[in-house]
Amino acid sequence: xxxxxxxxxxxxxxxxxxxxxxxxxxxxxxxxxxxxxxxxxxxxxxxxxxxxxxxxxxxxxxxxxxxxxxxxxxxxxxxxxxxxxxxxxxxxxxxxxxxxxxxxxxxxxxxxxxxxxxxxxxxxxxxxxxxxxxxxxxxxxxxxxxxxxxxxxxxxxxxxxxxxxxxxxxxxxxxxxxxxxxxxxxxxxxxxxxxxxxxxxxxxxxxxxxxxxxxxxxxxxxxxxxxxxxxxxxxxxxxxxxxxxxxxxxxxxxxxxxxxxxxxxx
Amino acid sequence: xxxxxxxxxxxxxxxxxxxxxxxxxxxxxxxxxxxxxxxxxxxxxxxxxxxxxxxxxxxxxxxxxxxxxxxxxxxxxxxxxxxxxxxxxxxxxxxxxxxxxxxxxxxxxxxxxxxxxxxxxxxxxxxxxxxxxxxxxxxxxxxxxxxxxxxxxxxxxxxxxxxxxxxxxxxxxxxxxxxxxxxxxxxxxxxx
Ligand SMILES: [Zn+2]
Numbered sequence: 001x002x003x004x005x006x007x008x009x010x011x012x013x014x015x016x017x018x019x020x021x022x023x024x025x026x027x028x029x030x031x032x033x034x035x036x037x038x039x040x041x042x043x044x045x046x047x048x049x050x051x052x053x054x055x056x057x058x059x060x061x062x063x064x065x066x067x068x069x070x071x072x073x074x075x076x077x078x079x080x081x082x083x084x085x086x087x088x089x090x091x092x093x094x095x096x097x098x099x100x101x102x103x104x105x106x107x108x109x110x111x112x113x114x115x116x117x118x119x120x121x122x123x124x125x126x127x128x129x130x131x132x133x134x135x136x137x138x139x140x141x142x143x144x145x146x147x148x149x150x151x152x153x154x155x156x157x158x159x160x161x162x163x164x165x166x167x168x169x170x171x172x173x174x175x176x177x178x179x180x181x182x183x184x185x186x187x188x189x190x191x192x193x194x195x196x197x198x199x200x201x202x203x204x205x206x207x208x209x210x211x212x213x214x215x216x217x218x219x220x221x222x223x224x225x226x227x228x229x230x231x232x233x234x235x236x237x238x239x240x241x242x243x244x245x246x247x248x249x250x251x252x253x254x255x256x257x258x259x260x261x262x263x264x265x266x
Numbered sequence: 267x268x269x270x271x272x273x274x275x276x277x278x279x280x281x282x283x284x285x286x287x288x289x290x291x292x293x294x295x296x297x298x299x300x301x302x303x304x305x306x307x308x309x310x311x312x313x314x315x316x317x318x319x320x321x322x323x324x325x326x327x328x329x330x331x332x333x334x335x336x337x338x339x340x341x342x343x344x345x346x347x348x349x350x351x352x353x354x355x356x357x358x359x360x361x362x363x364x365x366x367x368x369x370x371x372x373x374x375x376x377x378x379x380x381x382x383x384x385x386x387x388x389x390x391x392x393x394x395x396x397x398x399x400x401x402x403x404x405x406x407x408x409x410x411x412x413x414x415x416x417x418x419x420x421x422x423x424x425x426x427x428x429x430x431x432x433x434x435x436x437x438x439x440x441x442x443x444x445x446x447x448x449x450x451x452x453x454x455x456x457x458x
Contacts, residue, residue, distance in 0.1 A: 007432075010439035016419055041453075042445035045391045046399075047414040050309040051350045057300035058307045060320050065295060071325040074288045078295040087300035090312035 001025045004032045013039035014047075057087035062167075062257040080256045084167055156181040162241050162262030164192070170259035171195060172202075176241040178229070178264065186229040192243060194222050194259065200247040205254060206233075207240035207261075214242075214254055239264045280341035283327075284334050291328050298342045299324070302349050309353045319352045326352070338404055347400070350415075354392040361386045390454035398448045402441065409434055410441045 001021065004012070008022045013036050018026065026032050062080055069077065156179035164174040172194030179187045190204050204217040204227060215238055217227040229235075243260045274282065279297070282290035302323050306316035327334070327348050334344050365385070399407060405427060412418045412426060420438060424431045 006443075007435040007439045010442045011420060011435065013442055014413055014420075014438070038446050038450070039442045041391075041449055042395055042442060043414070045388055045449075046395055046445075047417070048392075050305075050353060051392075051415060052417070053415045054301040054305050054346055055308055056304050058304040058312070060299045060303040061317060064299075064303075064317055064321055067321045068291075068295070068324045068328075071321075072291070072328045074291050074328065076288045076292045078292040078299070082296045083299055086296065087304065090303070090307050090316070 003029065004035075009035050009039060012036045013043055015043075058090045059084050059087040061090065065256070077256065080258060084258075089167075156187065159186070160235060160264040162264045164190075164241060164243060164260040164262040166260055167258050172243060172259040174243075174260060176262060176264065178235060185231070186233075188217060188227045188229055188241070189224060190217075190220050190227065190241065190243070191224045192220055192222050192260070194243075196222070197245045197259075200245050200255075202259070203244050203246045203254075205242040205244060206235075206238035207242050208238050214238075216252070216254075235264055276340060276342070277336070280334075280336045283341055284331055284336050286331065291324070294327075294341060294345070295324060298345050301342060302345055305346070305349050306353065310356070315356060319349065319356060322352045323349045339408065347396075347411075351393075351396050354389070354396055357386075357389045358393050361389045385454050387454040391449060394448065394452055394454070395445055398445055402444075405429060406437045406441050409437045413438060 001024075004018070004022050004026055008018050008026075009032065012018055012026060017023065026036065060083065062084070065078060065080075065083075069075070158177050159180045160178040162176045164172070164176055166173050172192060174190065174192040174194070176191070177189045179189060181187065188204070188206070192202065194202065202220045204220040204225070206215040206217065206229075208214065215230070215233070218225075220243060241262050241264060242254075242258050244255055245257045245259055246255050274293070276297070279290050279293045283294055299320065303316065303320040306319035306323075310316045310319065323345060327345055330348075334341065338344075399410070402410070408427065409423055409429075412423045413420070418426065420434045421431065423429075423438075424434045427434070
């Protein structure tokens with residue numbers, strides 16, 4: 001029996017079974033076995049599970065893009081909701097699924113029902129934030145007014161509520177409720193359970209479900225905060241309650257780093 | 267992105283990425299970051315190492331986009347290759363740190379058994395061979411990657427690629443010989 005063909009030696013190096021004659025020869029031929037061993041070193045070096053084709057996707061944490069933007073100088077930014085919806089977050093899975101995960105796994109699906117597509121600008125954008133533009137359009141000069149009463153209730157009628165589910169591995173969660181008072185004004189009451197952010201502060205927002213609108217409500221801390229909603233605001237149009245972490249950089253735009261979110265059921 | 271604008275397909279994202287369109291980097295991140303990060307987490311667990319790798323993959327891919335040839339394969343596959351490099355580089359960096367630490371301990375002890383700690387040969391060889399894979403043309407590279415990283419047999423590779431069985435076998439053989447030669451000339455095991 002002649003030596004194995006070079007092709008068979010290659011397959012044997014990959015641990016593929018050979019036909020019976022070749023396998024029998026290989027078993028008894030030191031020359032061929034040495035050849036296989038030399039070829040196999042590369043297989044053993046490279047064919048390791050850590051380098052295998054991608055396995056289950058894991059959503060990168062929300063802050064990760066900032067480093068890429070910083071290193072590349074690129075000022076466009078991925079939509080955080082689309083990234084978050086692309087896979088479960090790393091780390092322990094929260095008890096309640098983050099809202100965007102109820103969206104179809106194909107984040108590019110045009111009608112993802114609960115993943116509000118909010119093209120947030122990168123923080124360093126020199127452009128006028130679309131949020132500010134939207135506020136001008138609505139005739140709102142500033143965010144909602146933070147009321148001093150902290151959730152003691154004043155007999156208003158609840159008209160909408162949302163559970164705030166953690167996003168992207170954050171530990172923030174809570175609930176939100178819209179209460180309509182006797183005089184017709186409305187208050188969004190946010191109850192947040194979260195550790196203080198490592199840097200910056202939490203801010204509450206109402207988001208438009210589909211396009212570019214977002215309304216800043218104000219600073220929110222763990223506990224219960226009430227925000228008076230602008231008169232005439234259509235909650236059907238801004239049904240998503242969002243809590244973000246904002247750096248203390250004076251930039252009024254949404255940082256793109258959301259920690260909890262929920263959809264108001266009106 | 268304007269509301270309601272149609273999103274480009276993956277091929278279009280790849281072409282625009284290669285052309286240096288910044289929006290394509292954002293799209294690529296939206297679409298592929300979770301795959302890349304999944305690989306990084308698989309190698310290092312969730313945490314800073316995995317996050318560094320994912321970040322480096324996109325930074326390197328963007329700054330090195332001239333090396334991406336859309337006609338040679340899709341962008342996510344190329345990013346996967348970049349991720350392999352970053353994982354292997356991280357291992358190599360850790361190995362270097364380990365040796366530095368051991369050398370420092372040996373210095374401190376001033377023991378008789380001085381001498382630098384040995385390089386982890388597999389770690390160094392992995393960096394070397396991933397570099398060699400980059401030099402392969404198609405279809406050789408795609409074939410060997412399916413064998414190494416998708417764990418396909420040569421029969422399955424022939425089915426997947428539509429190439430004749432004999433062609434697949436001979437490409438596998440030649441690539442393995444090339445990698446063997448590279449290891450035997452430049453591999454760490456012989457130079458440790
Ligand atoms: Zn033989």
